[in-house]
Amino acid sequence: MPIYEYKCDDCGTHFEKLVRRSSDTPGLECPSCGQKHLTQELSTFAARAGAAKAEMPSCPSGRCSNPGMCGMN
Numbered sequence: 001m002p003i004y005e006y007k008c009d010d011c012g013t014h015f016e017k018l019v020r021r022s023s024d025t026p027g028l029e030c031p032s033c034g035q036k037h038l039t040q041e042l043s044t045f046a047a048r049a050g051a052a053k054a055e056m057p058s059c060p061s062g063r064c065s066n067p068g069m070c071g072m073n
Contacts, residue, residue, distance in 0.1 A: 006030075009037040 007014050008030035015031055029036050 003043070005041040005043050006038045007041050008033060008035060009039055010035040014041065 003016050003018050005014065005016050006028070011030060011033040013030055013032040017028060027036075028038060030038065
């Protein structure tokens with residue numbers, strides 16, 4: 001089930017909504033003012049800082065300067 005981001009055209013409130021089906025969106029209202037004049041925003045994702053470095057495989061031989069590109073993995 002995707003989470004969509006919306007902006008209310010009347011009061012400017014930004015909010016997220018878990019939408020089960022596309023048929024759930026016609027009755028969608030702003031949680032602040034209750035109006036139905038909404039614009040779907042482009043969603044972005046967040047990456048955790050340092051996660052890529054912690055998850056990088058290490059070279060079994062210990063000789064590679066770039067373990068993610070090591071041919072020995």
